[in-house]
Amino acid sequence: MAEKETKDLQVKEKQELATPAEQTRPGLVFTPAVDIFETEKALTVVADLPGVAKNDLNIDLDNNVLTIIGDVAPPEGSDEADVLREYRTGRYYRQFTLSDVINQSEIEASLTDGVLRLTLPKVEAAKPRKIPVTV
Amino acid sequence: MIIKRYFDTPTLWWRSPFEELDRMRRDLERAFEEFPRTWPGEVPRGVFPLTNITEDKNNFYLRAELPGIKAKGVEISITGNSISISGERMIAAEDEKVKYHRREREAGKFRRMIKLPHEIDTDKVEAKSTNGVLAVLLPKKEAAKPKQISVRVS
Numbered sequence: 001m002a003e004k005e006t007k008d009l010q011v012k013e014k015q016e017l018a019t020p021a022e023q024t025r026p027g028l029v030f031t032p033a034v035d036i037f038e039t040e041k042a043l044t045v046v047a048d049l050p051g052v053a054k055n056d057l058n059i060d061l062d063n064n065v066l067t068i069i070g071d072v073a074p075p076e077g078s079d080e081a082d083v084l085r086e087y088r089t090g091r092y093y094r095q096f097t098l099s100d101v102i103n104q105s106e107i108e109a110s111l112t113d114g115v116l117r118l119t120l121p122k123v124e125a126a127k128p129r130k131i132p133v134t135v
Numbered sequence: 136m137i138i139k140r141y142f143d144t145p146t147l148w149w150r151s152p153f154e155e156l157d158r159m160r161r162d163l164e165r166a167f168e169e170f171p172r173t174w175p176g177e178v179p180r181g182v183f184p185l186t187n188i189t190e191d192k193n194n195f196y197l198r199a200e201l202p203g204i205k206a207k208g209v210e211i212s213i214t215g216n217s218i219s220i221s222g223e224r225m226i227a228a229e230d231e232k233v234k235y236h237r238r239e240r241e242a243g244k245f246r247r248m249i250k251l252p253h254e255i256d257t258d259k260v261e262a263k264s265t266n267g268v269l270a271v272l273l274p275k276k277e278a279a280k281p282k283q284i285s286v287r288v289s
Contacts, residue, residue, distance in 0.1 A: 014185060014200075033239040037229060044229075048240055050200035050267035075198060075268065080189035083252065087185040087200060114202035114267015 014087050028090030032068070036096070042121045043102070049092050050114035051075070059109055059118065066096045068116070183245045184220070184269070192281060195251055195273040202267035203240075209269060211262055216254045218273065221246040253279035 017029040035046040045066070049057065052070035060067045070092040101123040108119040184199040199220065201209065209222040226242040254276040262271040 033241075035226075035238050035240050036236040037233040038236060039230065039233050044233075046240065048202040048267070050202040053266055075270070076187075076189050076196070077191070079191050080196060081191070082187075083190050083195065084186060084188040084249070086182075087187060111266075112203075113205060113264070114200070 017093060028088055029093050030090055032070070032092045032094055034094065040122075042119050043098065045096070045116070045118040045120070047092075047094065047116045047118075048114065049111070049116050051089060052092065052111070052114065052116075054111055057111060057116065059107075059116075061098075061102060061104060061107065061120075064098045064102070066098055066118075066120075068092070068094045068118075070116075182247060184247065186220075186247070186249060188249070188251070190275075193275060195253075195255070195275065197249075197269075197271040197273060199269045200267065201264070201269050204264070204267070204269075206262070206264035206269070209262075209264070211260075211271060213255055213257050213260055213273070216251045217248060218251065218255070218271070219246070219248045220269075 015031040015033075017031050032047045032049050034048070035044075037044055045068075047068060049068075049070045051072040056071040056073075058067075058069040060069075072089040072091070074089055098120070102120045103123045106121045110117050184201050186197060186199045188198075189196045197218065201222075201224070203226070204222060204224050208225075209220060212219050221244075223244045224242050226240060251273065256274045256276050259274040260271065262269065264270070
């Protein structure tokens with residue numbers, strides 16, 4: 001039997017955040033799907049943020065806590081009436097605690113077609129120093 | 136002796152008659168937590184991409200979230216009053232040495248067919264993709280547009 005070339009896309013519902021931390025802003029909050037992977041040199045975060053424009057994306061790294069916030073303005077015009085509604089728009093929010101020390105000055109972020117790719121290079125491990133002891 | 140045995144035997148119900156009810160309530164709460172939160176009148180459809188369609192007097196507007204899919208990678212075809220969207224979402228393979236912490240993004244083929252309430256003027260359909268959201272403008276056919284008819288009093 002011939003092997004199927006590509007699998008069908010697994011369906012995933014848009015995840016609404018169950019308990020947004022101290023939400024003071026009106027609107028909906030969603031959890032974006034992410035891939036996180038690590039090499040010896042860097043940590044990479046890839047997140048699906050459909051509808052987020054470059055200027056509405058906020059990435060923050062503070063005390064090893066990485067926060068990604070992306071806002072999506074409703075794209076509908078004012079005189080449009082719903083025919084079919086399967087998804088809502090709002091804010092994307094996700095926070096991670098990083099274990100390694102990140103070289104903050106060399107973080108790279110790119111946003112293409114609603115996918116954020118964030119590369120966080122690790123700080124070079126401190127070289128072992130030999131301390132001579134004098135008697 | 137009789138008294139002692141009386142208190143030894145099934146004292147469960149006696150100690151807390153509401154214990155069973157409490158347990159049932161907890162089970163129910165857990166069951167509801169597991170259930171995905173949805174909007175009233177909105178059912179989890181198990182389809183991809185999730186699509187919103189709106190209309191005004193002249194057009195239908197279709198929007199779908201397709202993160203990471205270039206406009207070129209989506210095929211849209213329209214016949215009469217139905218629109219079909221298909222394509223494939225590809226996630227480039229990373230270096231083999233990487234260690235994954237999370238892997239939530241899905242790749243694969245998708246295909247969807249949606250029927251619209253009116254016929255579409257297929258020549259004037261426009262589609263574009265911005266920030267991973269596909270937007271298709273579907274102008275209604277002349278015959279489907281609402282017409283204003285003034286009533287004259289004779």
